[in-house]
Amino acid sequence: MKLEGVIYCGDNLYWMSRLPDEVVDLCYIDPPFFSNRNHKVIFGDGEEIRSFEDRWKGGIEDYIDWMRDRVQEIHRMLKPTGSLYLHCDWHASHYLKVMCDEVFGYSNFVSEVVWYYTSGGGRGRRWFNRKHDTILVYGKTRDYFYDGLALKDTRTKDEGSFGGYFKTDKNGRRYQEVRAGGKTYKYYIDQPKNPDDVWMVPNIPQRDLTERMGYPTQKPEALLERIIEASSNPRDLVFDCFCGCGTTLVAAQKLARRWLGIDVSPTGCKLVQHRLSELGVRAEIVDLPRTIQAPENT
Ligand SMILES: C[S@@+](CC[C@H](N)C(=O)[O-])C[C@H]1O[C@@H](n2cnc3c(N)ncnc32)[C@H](O)[C@@H]1O
Numbered sequence: 440m441k442l443e444g445v446i447y448c449g450d451n452l453y454w455m456s457r458l459p460d461e462v463v464d465l466c467y468i469d470p471p472f473f474s475n476r477n478h479k480v481i482f483g484d485g486e487e488i489r490s491f492e493d494r495w496k497g498g499i500e501d502y503i504d505w506m507r508d509r510v511q512e513i514h515r516m517l518k519p520t521g522s523l524y525l526h527c528d529w530h531a532s533h534y535l536k537v538m539c540d541e542v543f544g545y546s547n548f549v550s551e552v553v554w555y556y557t558s559g560g561g562r563g564r565r566w567f568n569r570k571h572d573t574i575l576v577y578g579k580t581r582d583y584f585y586d587g588l589a590l591k592d593t594r595t596k597d598e599g600s601f602g603g604y605f606k607t608d609k610n611g612r613r614y615q616e617v618r619a620g621g622k623t624y625k626y627y628i629d630q631p632k633n634p635d636d637v638w639m640v641p642n643i644p645q646r647d648l649t650e651r652m653g654y655p656t657q658k659p660e661a662l663l664e665r666i667i668e669a670s671s672n673p674r675d676l677v678f679d680c681f682c683g684c685g686t687t688l689v690a691a692q693k694l695a696r697r698w699l700g701i702d703v704s705p706t707g708c709k710l711v712q713h714r715l716s717e718l719g720v721r722a723e724i725v726d727l728p729r730t731i732q733a734p735e736n737t
């Protein structure tokens with residue numbers, strides 16, 4: 440079985456059970472969120488082509504059992520230095536955290552990243568506007584790879600206004616001086632810092648014509664770039680077994696990582712192939728149903 444440059448079309452549990460142990464450096468997944476909705480894929484001409492179901496007859500227990508089977512396979516496929524980023528939201532994040540603590544071990548929890556966006560999400564009248572998703576991060580072991588400085592986040596001025604004061608050195612560079620535990624620390628404002636766990640990354644605007652593919656729940660490339668840069672090296676294998684229209688794989692390709700995708704939606708798989716072809720890459724889709732293949736092959 441090929442391990443890179445391929446999108447397997449079909450149920451990810453089926454495909455993962457055929458893939459080997461300890462080959463993946465980084466896995467990002469953005470599975471159904473237990474939203475009790477049906478997400479429609481609608482394209483420019485208004486014709487609905489495909490939708491994916493996020494309704495669970497047996498409730499949250501059914502959903503978590505379904506997710507556990509998949510997280511166990513991901514855990515098996517990760518290298519000892521590998522990490523999982525599991526994207527979810529308020530619907531099931533706490534249940535998923537408990538399940539992942541069981542599969543990975545509580546001590547292998549790394550971070551809970553909050554992706555904060557100002558456009559999109561839900562407005563409330565009787566609750567606060569819903570403007571964030573949660574990304575749970577786990578290492579396969581405590582030796583997981585991490586390079587937060589690769590994100591090149593810098594210090595902001597306000598951040599320092601409580602904790603210290605600012606000075607300018609002889610070259611005109613601003614720095615913050617912080618005194619703690621009898622020591623004085625100097626932090627340059629323009630120097631990369633270890634990133635916070637709240638990330639403000641703009642959502643893709645509904646009417647965007649450059650990045651938006653018309654695929655429901657498509658995530659911004661900028662979000663995936665942060666994840667890939669913090670938790671993998673060039674040439675590492677990045678895996679997404681709920682790859683949708685392929686944001687993870689496109690970001691991985693742009694950052695010179697190897698990639699592997701799975702999605703049950705033939706429309707999603709075709710979109711990934713199209714997006715990668717725009718980068719000059721010929722991606723192979725394995726097991727695309729004939730009905731979808733036909734128009735191109737005739
Ligand atoms: C939230 S979307 C992912 C969107 C993706 N992150 C993007 O940016 O395009 C979830 C995806 O999971 C896929 N999916 C749901 N159940 C699946 C299964 N059993 N095996 C593989 N893919 C599945 C759906 O087809 C859908 O494309």
